[in-house]
Structure formats: C-alpha cells, structure tokens
Amino acid sequence: MDAFGPKKGIFPSGMGRRIGGRLLIFLFMMLFLSVIVFYVSRLAPGDPLEAFYGDATQSMTAPEMEAARTRLGLDGSITEQYVKWAASVIQGDFGISLRHKRPAWDVVRPLIGNTLILGGTAYIVVFVLAVILALFCARFEDSLADRLICKIATAAFYIPTFWLGVVLVLIFSVNLRLLPSSGAYDIGKAGSFSNRVRHMILPMIVMVASHLWFYAYMIRNKLLDEIRRDYVLLARSKGLGRTRILITHCLRNVLPTIVNIMAISIPHVLSGTYVAEAVFNYPGIGALAVSSAKYHDYNLLMLMVMLTGVLVIISSMLAQSINEIIDPRMKAGEEAY
Amino acid sequence: MAGEDGNGFMIVGANYRRHEVMAKRDGVWRRLRKMPLFSIALLVVIILGCLMARFLANHDPGKFYLSNLSQPPNSEFFFGTDSLGRDIYSIIWYGGRVSIFIGLLATCVITIIGVTYGCISGMAPEFLDNMMMRAVELAQSIPVLLTVLLIVSIMDTQNVVTLSLLIGSVSWFSLARIVRGEVRQIRRSEYVLASRCMGASFMRVALKHLIPNFVSAIMFVVISSVSTSMSMESTLSFLGFGLPAEVPSWGNMLSLADRALLMNTWWVIVVPGLFLVMTLLSITAIGYYFRSETNKRPSNL
Numbered sequence: 082m083d084a085f086g087p088k089k090g091i092f093p094s095g096m097g098r099r100i101g102g103r104l105l106i107f108l109f110m111m112l113f114l115s116v117i118v119f120y121v122s123r124l125a126p127g128d129p130l131e132a133f134y135g136d137a138t139q140s141m142t143a144p145e146m147e148a149a150r151t152r153l154g155l156d157g158s159i160t161e162q163y164v165k166w167a168a169s170v171i172q173g174d175f176g177i178s179l180r181h182k183r184p185a186w187d188v189v190r191p192l193i194g195n196t197l198i199l200g201g202t203a204y205i206v207v208f209v210l211a212v213i214l215a216l217f218c219a220r221f222e223d224s225l226a227d228r229l230i231c232k233i234a235t236a237a238f239y240i241p242t243f244w245l246g247v248v249l250v251l252i253f254s255v256n257l258r259l260l261p262s263s264g265a266y267d268i269g270k271a272g273s274f275s276n277r278v279r280h281m282i283l284p285m286i287v288m289v290a291s292h293l294w295f296y297a298y299m300i301r302n303k304l305l306d307e308i309r310r311d312y313v314l315l316a317r318s319k320g321l322g323r324t325r326i327l328i329t330h331c332l333r334n335v336l337p338t339i340v341n342i343m344a345i346s347i348p349h350v351l352s353g354t355y356v357a358e359a360v361f362n363y364p365g366i367g368a369l370a371v372s373s374a375k376y377h378d379y380n381l382l383m384l385m386v387m388l389t390g391v392l393v394i395i396s397s398m399l400a401q402s403i404n405e406i407i408d409p410r411m412k413a414g415e416e417a418y
Numbered sequence: 419m420a421g422e423d424g425n426g427f428m429i430v431g432a433n434y435r436r437h438e439v440m441a442k443r444d445g446v447w448r449r450l451r452k453m454p455l456f457s458i459a460l461l462v463v464i465i466l467g468c469l470m471a472r473f474l475a476n477h478d479p480g481k482f483y484l485s486n487l488s489q490p491p492n493s494e495f496f497f498g499t500d501s502l503g504r505d506i507y508s509i510i511w512y513g514g515r516v517s518i519f520i521g522l523l524a525t526c527v528i529t530i531i532g533v534t535y536g537c538i539s540g541m542a543p544e545f546l547d548n549m550m551m552r553a554v555e556l557a558q559s560i561p562v563l564l565t566v567l568l569i570v571s572i573m574d575t576q577n578v579v580t581l582s583l584l585i586g587s588v589s590w591f592s593l594a595r596i597v598r599g600e601v602r603q604i605r606r607s608e609y610v611l612a613s614r615c616m617g618a619s620f621m622r623v624a625l626k627h628l629i630p631n632f633v634s635a636i637m638f639v640v641i642s643s644v645s646t647s648m649s650m651e652s653t654l655s656f657l658g659f660g661l662p663a664e665v666p667s668w669g670n671m672l673s674l675a676d677r678a679l680l681m682n683t684w685w686v687i688v689v690p691g692l693f694l695v696m697t698l699l700s701i702t703a704i705g706y707y708f709r710s711e712t713n714k715r716p717s718n719l
Contacts, residue, residue, distance in 0.1 A: 110556065121568060222717060235706075239698050241649045243656045244691045247675045255682050262679070305717075313718040345559075352561040359657055367563075371657055374567035382568060386560070393559045 103398050114390045115170075115383075119163050122379040170387075176380035180373060185384045189366065193388075196365035199281060200354045203288035207350070208343055210293055212332075215300035219308060220327055234294035242291040242353060246360035249283050263362035284357040292353055296342055303338050307331040337404045344400030348393050457703035464697055468518060471511035479508045479666055488683045498685040501677045506689055513666040514693065517648055520582045520667070521701075524647035527586025528593055529640055535590070536597025537624045541605055551598065558591045566650075570659040581661060585650050593639050600632035634708070641705035645698040652694055668694045 141149065166176065175185040214234075218227045237245075254262035260283055266276050307313070308331055316326045355367030362368065366385055373381040467474055477483070477495070483503040491498040497506040539550040557565075565588050573580065604610060610627050618626070648668075654660040655669030663670060671690040678686035 113556070114560075118568065121572065235702065236699055239645060239649070239702050240695050241652050241691075241698075243653055244672060244687075244694070247672070247679065247687055248691065250679055251682075251684055251687055255679055308717050310718065317718065348559055348561040352563040355561065355563045355567075356653060356657075370564060370567055374571040375658060377571050379571075382571065386564060386568065389561060389564060390559075397559065 103401075107394050107398065110394055111387070111390060115167065115387060116163065118383055118386045119166065120159060122383060123159050123162065175384045175387075178373075178378055178381045180376040180378040180381070185380045188381060189369065189384055189388070192365050192369055195363065196354055196358070196367060198277075199284055199288070199357070199363060199365060200350060202281070203285055203292070203353070204347075204350050206285065206289055207292045207296060208339075210289065211297040211300055212339065214293070214297040215304055216327060216332065218297070218301045219304035219331075220324060222305060222308075231298075234297065237290045238292075238294040240291070242287055242356045243360050245290060246283070246287045246357060249286060250361070253283060264364065280361075280363075284361045284363055287357050287360070288350070288353050292346075292350060295349075296346060299342055300335065300339055303335045304331055307334055337407050340400050340403050340407065344397045347396045348389070351389060351392075452707070454700075454703040454707050457700035460696060461700040461704070464514060464693065464700075465518065468511050468514035471508075471515060474511050475505075475508035477505035477508045479505070479512045480664065481505075488681055488686075490683070491685055497689045498683070500671070500674050500686045501681060501683070502674075506671070506685065509666045509671060510668075510690060510693055513668050513671055513690070514697075516578060516661070516665060516667040517651060517669065517694070518697070520578060520585070520651045521644040521648035523579070523582035524586040524589070524651075525640060525644045527583055528590040528643050528647070529636075531586065532590040532593030533597050533629065533636070535594040537601055537628055539594070540598040540601025540628075541620065541623075547598075551595070554591050554594055562588055562650075563653075566654065567659070570654070576659075576661055578661065578665070581651060581654070582647075585647050585654075589643060589646065589650070593636060593643070596636055596639060597632060600635050601628055604628065604631050637708040638705050641708060642702055645701040645705075648694070648701075649698060 169176065173186070177183065178185045178188045181188045214230065218230055221227050250262045253260045261280050262283075264280055266273065266280055304327070308327070312330065313326055316330060317323075351367075354365065355370060357363065358365045358367035359371045366388070370382065370385050373385075481504070483495075483499060483505065485503075486495065486499050487503045488501050489495055489499045495505050495507060497510065499505055535550070535554075539547050542550065566584065569584060569588075570576075573584075576584070604627070610623060613623050613627055651660060651667065652669030652672060655667060656673050656675065658673060660669050660673070661667055663673075668690045672687065672694075675687050678684070
C-alpha cells in the first residue's frame, strides 16, 4: 500500500472523512457504554419490580407479576431486555423511573437546565481564573506571591468538596444568615434572576475552589516550560516586554493544551456538580443521581450515564476540532509533532 | 567564567558549567530542612493517636450518652457530643484508624492494579497497547462519582475491605497511564533487551528492571492517592453510600453534618473535618517532597 497516496473512504474530503470517522467512534463508544452499564445494573441484588410496586408485589398473583414484568421490560434474558431497551431508546423512550413512576426522561428534563447553569458557569469561571492565575504565577515565577498562591490553592484543592460546602453553609447561612443554604431558587421565584444568583454563590465558590488549582497548576507548568524556549529569548532581545511575550507568544502556544485540558476536565467538573448539588440540595442531575442510586432506580441512572457519556464524548471531539483550527499540525490520525 | 592559563591568555569559558558539578553537596541539616517536617510531625501525632485510641479515649465510642445530646465541648466531652449523644473526642481516634486504613488499603489496590496494567500495556505490542490505553481513556471519561454510584447501588452493604476495593478499583487509571509512559521510555534500553535475551520472564523484567526505574516517578501519585482515597471515603460516607453507621470513621461522623446544620452545632462538623483535612494536607505535603524536581533551567523571560 502506498502510504503517501490518497486515502479512500466513504467521505471524499479529509474533513468529512474525519467527522464521519468520529461519528462512528462516537456510536461505538455509546454502544459499548450502554451495554456495560445495562449488564452491570441488572446484576444488582433486589428485584426492580419490588422497587417499583413496593409491598404490593407480595399480594400479586403470578400472572399479574408476569404482566407487570412485561410492562416494565423485565421479562426475558438480559440480552433480550437490552435489545428491547436499546430499541425504545432509539425512539426516545428511556423507560419508567422506578422511583418516581414517571417516564425517566420527564424526571430528568427539568433538572438538566439547572445543572447546566451551575456546571457551565463554574466551568467558565474556573478556566478564566485558571488562565489568569497561571499567567500571573508564570510571570512572577518563584516570587513570594507565586509561592503563596501555590500553597493556598493546593490546600483548597485537597480539602474535600463536601466539607468545604458544609462549612460555608455553617458560616454564611446558619450563622451570618447572608445566603440561602439550599435549593436553586425560593418557592415562587423561579424567574427571578437575582434570587437564582444568590442561591448559586455558595455552590459556585465550592466548585471553583475545588477545581481551580488543579487546572491552574497544569497551565502554569506548561507556561513555565514554554518560557524556557529559545523564541522567548529572541523576543526579549528584540525588546518586547515580559507580560506581552507571555500573552502574545507563550499563551498562544499553550492554547491547544488548554483546550485539551478543558475537554478532559468535563467529567471532573461534572463529578464536582454531583457533590455540590448533594450538599446544597440543588435540584439538578447530580442530586438526582445520588438519590436514584440510593433507591436502586436503574432506568434513571442509565439515562444519566448515557447523557454524561454523550456530553463527554462530544466535548472531547469538539476539543479535537478546535485544536485543528488553532494548530493545523494536529490532524487526527497523523503523528502529533 | 574565565580562567587564565600559564601564558597569561584568558581562556573564555574554561570552567563554564564546571562549577555546577562541583557545587557543594547539601549537608544533613539542609536536606532535613527541605523535608516537610511540620507535616511529618503532625501526621505522626495523628497516627500514633489513632493507634493508641484505647488509651486516649475517655468514653466508649459506640455508646449513646442520651442525657448529653449535642453538648458543646466541655471538660467531660473534650470535643462535645453529636446529636446521638456520642463522644466525638473518642470517636475521632477510633474513626481515624478506619479512615487511614481505608486510605492505605485503597492505595495498595491502586498501586497493584496500576503498576501491573501499566507494565503490561507498556511492554505489549503496539495494537494491544493502543487498545489498553483507549480502554483506560474511556473509563476515565466517565465521572468517577457516577461510576461509584452505579457500583454502590448494586452492592448491598459495605464493609471496610469492600469500600477500599471499590475506591481502589475506580482510581487507578492515571497511575496506569504514568507507569505505561515510563515503561515505554525504558523498554528499548539495552539492559531490558539483555535481560530478555537471557530468557528472563516478564515478571522478572518488571520486578528487576522496570519497577526500580520508575518508582521515583510514581512516588508522588502513590502517596497522594492515599489522601484522595481518604477524601473519597469521606465523600461517599457523607452522601450515605459509605460504611454502615455503627462503624466509626471520619467520613461517617461528617454524615451527621445535615442534622448539625439544623441545630447549629459547629463542633460536629468542624472537629472531624479538621482532623481529616490536616491528615490529607500532611500526606499531600509529604507527597510533594517526593515529586522529582523538574529541571530548574533559568527562565528566558
């Protein structure tokens, strides 16, 4: 085979082929994920039927139970159940939440927005601050301020998220009575912007404190490697200012790494929203995942795993595409420089 | 940077770089000062306290002192009592045993799985290596907490060992990647080749040549995984997925935080949390000490 000849594929142009390839990988990964999660969840002890009907199962007759199993999609072998489940998922039906006794999608849908607001804002704040902090630390490397920031931020990163949240609630809600301790908004004030903001301050502080340094430190180290390159010496000798070199040259070279880090960080930040939502009783996906794990509500958990999977895979693909725009040397399939 | 030779000529750069080699070795005292002495001392005190829990505790950690519910710290109950009337001071020492033990056991699991997986993947042929690394990336892309919730919802009740296994089995991915990267770098070196030519088995190559070479590189990750495991245990216990309530651990003590918030009993939240945080930060500081120094070239900026 001629390695340099034009490669042939379903898609004629290079870009199209890459997108097509990625879509295939995406579908494959989703399939893989769903099979594993499905099988694992059916290994569980405890009858889902009991979780759904409670004590009523004991007074059911055998044919009634059979009918109930068929209705909930619990009859047949696991493989048959999976095929049935997958078929209905393609039609947009994720099954019935065993705990809420409503379609799982209806339970999750109103909460997605809340989580996206909290997680998305935290995500943006974390990365904006991380880049600023990293630039500052790289500019004044080994100064007192740099070392102080490193120490404090490392400590903040290793303090358990939930404890930080509880302590903040203890200080600001219980004792100072400045901020609300739970929920996304007060009853009847769902539309009020300021009310929502007030409810988001504490969860945001917790999320930012527990994620910021991890990423700021990575970016800082990358920048420190970068300012030891020769082009920095050249730029210095032609008389450019330090801050300007850092921002216009070094930061630009580090950007692909930052985009990569941002893509990888999504599951991490999502994990953070789980804890923050659970601590602050914030009505979102995370708090729902925690409670549905408590009540063995597998259909709901499945849906949330799938949603997370879609989000994560899409974002990593997006990061790859953005990187190709920033740095054309990084083409998928070709050796990165 | 210039030396003068016998004829009176200046030789520019004669001893360039030499003085770095000749730099004075650090004495014992200086090396000791670089160590995180405060953290080590703190950690030793906490661990000794936990080991000697029986002598330190002045109350029965499992007993409910029903006439002393939610007492603030006083001379009888040094750290106060919680909403069930248990003596926090006594539970701290017994709970520390459990928390630290879980941290250590989970770290053992992480190290064993991570090193084995990383070594196999690093030594494996290209396609197998690729596949193993893709699998790790896939597993890493799901939030850890979601994986744990899924597994926890399947398991019935936890005990110390199953909880450690669970924590260990979801946190070895990054260690495996680091090990694999290190192994990739040394797999082609002559001594590994020589050893394999002489018929050494995979186990022997790994134990004699691979592991001694990357042990310093993974030291930081291994040590800080003790603190991340302990942190995970406390988070799980707080969310209600950890150990059963009668087993004392720092995380379990904090699972009463909700009730403590309602009653505004700060000591129930702050005392176990401070012990946990102090331990975590000490372990982390010690881990940072082991982190191999990045090359300290002077900055061009």
